[in-house]
Amino acid sequence: MDQKITIDDVAKRAGVSKGLVSLALNDRPGVSAEAKQRILRVADELGWHPDPAARGLSTRRAYALGLIVRRSPHVIEVDPFFAAFMAGAEAVLAEHGQVLVLSVVADVDAELQAYRRLSAERRVDGFFVTDLLENDHRIDALGDIGKPAVVLGRPDNTHGMPVISRDYSAGISQLVAHLVDLGHRRIAHVTGNVAMQHARIRLDRFLAECDARGMEPIVAEADFSPEQGAVATQALLDGRNPPTAIIYGNDPMAIAGMAVAHERGLSLPADLSIAGMDGSDIGGWVYPTLTTLDNDPAGWGRAAAETLVRLIEDGAAPDVTLPDAELIRRASTAAPAQPGERRTPRGGGDTQQHATTDTKET
Amino acid sequence: MDQKITIDDVAKRAGVSKGLVSLALNDRPGVSAEAKQRILRVADELGWHPDPAARGLSTRRAYALGLIVRRSPHVIEVDPFFAAFMAGAEAVLAEHGQVLVLSVVADVDAELQAYRRLSAERRVDGFFVTDLLENDHRIDALGDIGKPAVVLGRPDNTHGMPVISRDYSAGISQLVAHLVDLGHRRIAHVTGNVAMQHARIRLDRFLAECDARGMEPIVAEADFSPEQGAVATQALLDGRNPPTAIIYGNDPMAIAGMAVAHERGLSLPADLSIAGMDGSDIGGWVYPTLTTLDNDPAGWGRAAAETLVRLIEDGAAPDVTLPDAELIRRASTAAPAQPGERRTPRGGGDTQQHATTDTKET
DNA sequence: TTGAAAGCGCTACCAT
DNA sequence: ATGGTAGCGCTTTCAA
Numbered sequence: 001m002d003q004k005i006t007i008d009d010v011a012k013r014a015g016v017s018k019g020l021v022s023l024a025l026n027d028r029p030g031v032s033a034e035a036k037q038r039i040l041r042v043a044d045e046l047g048w049h050p051d052p053a054a055r056g057l058s059t060r061r062a063y064a065l066g067l068i069v070r071r072s073p074h075v076i077e078v079d080p081f082f083a084a085f086m087a088g089a090e091a092v093l094a095e096h097g098q099v100l101v102l103s104v105v106a107d108v109d110a111e112l113q114a115y116r117r118l119s120a121e122r123r124v125d126g127f128f129v130t131d132l133l134e135n136d137h138r139i140d141a142l143g144d145i146g147k148p149a150v151v152l153g154r155p156d157n158t159h160g161m162p163v164i165s166r167d168y169s170a171g172i173s174q175l176v177a178h179l180v181d182l183g184h185r186r187i188a189h190v191t192g193n194v195a196m197q198h199a200r201i202r203l204d205r206f207l208a209e210c211d212a213r214g215m216e217p218i219v220a221e222a223d224f225s226p227e228q229g230a231v232a233t234q235a236l237l238d239g240r241n242p243p244t245a246i247i248y249g250n251d252p253m254a255i256a257g258m259a260v261a262h263e264r265g266l267s268l269p270a271d272l273s274i275a276g277m278d279g280s281d282i283g284g285w286v287y288p289t290l291t292t293l294d295n296d297p298a299g300w301g302r303a304a305a306e307t308l309v310r311l312i313e314d315g316a317a318p319d320v321t322l323p324d325a326e327l328i329r330r331a332s333t334a335a336p337a338q339p340g341e342r343r344t345p346r347g348g349g350d351t352q353q354h355a356t357t358d359t360k361e362t
Numbered sequence: 363m364d365q366k367i368t369i370d371d372v373a374k375r376a377g378v379s380k381g382l383v384s385l386a387l388n389d390r391p392g393v394s395a396e397a398k399q400r401i402l403r404v405a406d407e408l409g410w411h412p413d414p415a416a417r418g419l420s421t422r423r424a425y426a427l428g429l430i431v432r433r434s435p436h437v438i439e440v441d442p443f444f445a446a447f448m449a450g451a452e453a454v455l456a457e458h459g460q461v462l463v464l465s466v467v468a469d470v471d472a473e474l475q476a477y478r479r480l481s482a483e484r485r486v487d488g489f490f491v492t493d494l495l496e497n498d499h500r501i502d503a504l505g506d507i508g509k510p511a512v513v514l515g516r517p518d519n520t521h522g523m524p525v526i527s528r529d530y531s532a533g534i535s536q537l538v539a540h541l542v543d544l545g546h547r548r549i550a551h552v553t554g555n556v557a558m559q560h561a562r563i564r565l566d567r568f569l570a571e572c573d574a575r576g577m578e579p580i581v582a583e584a585d586f587s588p589e590q591g592a593v594a595t596q597a598l599l600d601g602r603n604p605p606t607a608i609i610y611g612n613d614p615m616a617i618a619g620m621a622v623a624h625e626r627g628l629s630l631p632a633d634l635s636i637a638g639m640d641g642s643d644i645g646g647w648v649y650p651t652l653t654t655l656d657n658d659p660a661g662w663g664r665a666a667a668e669t670l671v672r673l674i675e676d677g678a679a680p681d682v683t684l685p686d687a688e689l690i691r692r693a694s695t696a697a698p699a700q701p702g703e704r705r706t707p708r709g710g711g712d713t714q715q716h717a718t719t720d721t722k723e724t
Numbered sequence: 725t726t727g728a729a730a731g732c733g734c735t736a737c738c739a740t
Numbered sequence: 741a742t743g744g745t746a747g748c749g750c751t752t753t754c755a756a
Contacts, residue, residue: 006732006733006734007734007735016742017742017743017744018733018734018735018743019736019742019744019745020741020742020743022734022735022736023735023736023741023742026735030742031742032741032742035741035742047482049482049483049484050483050733050734051419051483051484051732051733051734052483052485053414053416053418053419053732053733053734054415054419054732054733054734054735054748055733055735056734056748057413057415057416057419057732057733057734057747057748057749057750058733058735058736058747058748059734059735059736059748062415064463069445069449071445071449073446073449073660074643076445076446076449077445077446077642077643077644078442078642078643079445080439080440082445083431083433083438083439083441083444083445083466084435084439087431087438087466090464090465091466094476094479097483099463099465099480099485100463100464100465101426101463101464102448102462102463102464103452103456103461103462104449104452114456117456118461120409120411121411121413121414121459122411122413122414123414123426226643226644226646226647227646227647229647252644252647255617255644255647255648256647256648258648258649259647259648259649259651260649262649263649263650280439280440281436281587281588282439282440282588282614282617282618282644284588284589285588285589285591285614285617285621286617286621286648287620287621287622287624287625288621288625289621297439298435368750369750369751378726378727379726379727379728380728380750380751381726381727381728381729381751381752381753382725382726382727383750384750384752385751385752388751392726393725393726394725394726397725412749412750413749413750414750415748416732416749416750416751417749417750417751418732418750419731419732419733419734419748419749419751420731420749420751421732421750421751422732725756726756728753728754728755728756729752729753729754729755730751730752730753730754731751731752731753732749732751732752733748735746735747735748736746736747736748737744737745737746737747738744738745738746739742739744739745740742740743
């Protein structure tokens with residue numbers, strides 16, 4: 001149980017020196033094929049693993065990568081992104097003998113502190129930077145800190161850090177087009193926290209899409225929390241000329257918005273079409289099932305981890321562009337009711353499409 | 363940026379030897395008050411942090427604790443527990459100079475492998491064991507592995523590992539009593555994955571509560587996923603004598619169950635009362651707002667982290683019992699409609715209670 | 725109370 | 741291609 005096996009044991013048993021074992025392990029040149037094979041076999045027999053502390057002491061590496069999640073307690077529980085992102089990232093790290101070190105903080109100050117701590121204590125070799133802000137302080141701070149980092153966002157202003165990005169704009173175009181095709185002309189957008197770049201990009205694209213169609217955009221700012229999603233929805237529906245469709249910056253807000261509509265006795269989607277983003281599994285299991293844009297958080301995680309590992313090992317890594325977001329059409333969007341038909345009692349009507357029968361636009 | 367400051371720098375500047383600095387840092391006896399003070403001041407001035415790799419090489423510690431989350435990709439996204447649990451745990455670990463190492467796996471085999479890897483590679487000093495199974499293999503495996511661990515579960519069969527537990531039974535009693543008080547006699551339970559101890563405990567208590575009241579229990583097995591929650595709900599409602607109230611093993615299943623009911627044109631809660639468990643934030647923002655039992659995942663995280671740190675440092679730590687789960691009464695539970703009244707059109711009726719106005723039973 | 729020195733397990737360099 | 745050896749930064753003896 002207590003691993004007392006060291007590189008010396010392996011060296012002795014294989015009849016070579018420690019140095020050679022080390023070279024063989026890190027498959028470096030200068031080891032004969034047969035020696036290498038023998039060494040690796042012996043290591044395996046003995047169940048030997050190099051001690052990362054000892055390695056790190058020589059190489060000044062931690063063999064660990066850091067993810068700092070900044071979320072308010074009320075958003076984190078409901079966040080459809082991080083758990084899956086971590087799963088994707090961690091799977092890749094494990095293949096590379098690395099480990100994921102996680103920190104969860106409530107605000108930007110605590111986040112900067114966490115970067116500094118993990119870095120000063122030499123706990124990690126690099127960072128994943130998520131939820132990029134517009135003019136993000138962290139980019140500069142990480143520059144000072146001097147640790148490699150990959151950024152999830154748009155390839156701007158990242159001071160040469162590799163960027164993982166996905167074109168969400170294309171999905172928003174599809175979504176708006178989908179609603180317009182159904183006959184909507186008064187479409188609203190409930191934003192996420194627009195201090196975040198991805199929320200801002202979504203808003204900008206929404207505005208552009210409205211503009212291109214000569215529609216007056218309706219916008220309510222929120223922050224990705226269901227609570228704010230509900231508040232924004234109330235405000236929109238209380239407006240003098242309420243929208244016939246609402247696009248939310250994420251699925252939890254959309255679900256909260258649906259609840260508000262239901263509570264007012266509106267029939268969905270006849271009286272109001274609703275769409276989310278960052279498509280989460282739960283969206284396929286609410287009533288009506290939620291039209292949304294997919295996001296594949298595990299894919300983000302894998303790409304980010306591969307890039308960060310490569311950045312650390314090779315000193316550089318190319319940006320990665322993930323496939324465009326795709327529209328997932330479900331039952332929460334439909335043609336708007338004619339003015340006279342509003343507030344119809346519910347029941348009957350369309351059968352709803354379940355998640356297992358999602359229609360993905362390609 | 364590149365931390366080249368070592369214990370030697372501190373020793374030199376403070377005019378003492380490395381050894382003394384080390385003693386002072388770990389506040390061990392044998393250092394004069396003034397020397398200690400001076401050393402710590404100098405260390406602070408220099409911004410020195412001991413290198414965990416170097417420390418670990420001497421002490422055979424990793425100064426890191428491991429959490430391995432076993433969840434299928436479809437459950438993890440929606441899981442209201444882990445993100446908040448990690449946040450709670452990590453906050454405590456940071457105070458103790460420790461770090462949280464995270465792994466996400468899909469099944470039990472991969473989980474055991476992850477324990478072995480993290481242990482063999484000496485990445486962590488101990489583990490958090492969650493989702494305890496009945497006769498959990500991991501307990502034995504961890505015994506072999508020989509790393510300290512704390513278990514989230516019921517204090518049985520844990521071979522002397524400290525246990526963090528919360529009495530969920532009390533909450534279930536309250537919940538059943540609440541429904542019975544409203545007039546329900548046909549109450550169903552949609553279970554979580556009953557291989558997990560907490561799902562089993564909930565089921566057992568539900569059965570006991572029914573038994574105590576002479577009610578025939580109705581049970582549908584599921585696995586915590588919204589999909590299974592929906593399937594189970596269909597089956598229950600298609601039964602020859604459908605329940606008037608359904609208690610789900612977690613909130614995502616309850617939300618999926620609500621959707622099934624809505625889709626059938628049932629009016630909630632008049633035609634069917636619905637309750638969840640593991641109360642998540644989102645439950646306060648669906649329609650109707652979801653009656654549930656709270657769970658305070660961050661509290662679990664803090665308690666578990668404190669216990670594990672103590673176990674490692676002192677060699678032993680007492681079990682912790684968290685406060686009983688409490689009923690959160692919201693709008694999804696109400697008196698059952700009289701037979702004749704079923705399938706009333708919705709709208710009007712009760713105003714729903716929002717999350718901000720939850721009623722907590724004490 | 726303090727200093728000096730010997731490891732901890734590995735990598736990396738200099739020989740051969 | 742291989743062996744020997746000097747560190748990496750800390751903790752922990754053992755002397756003084």
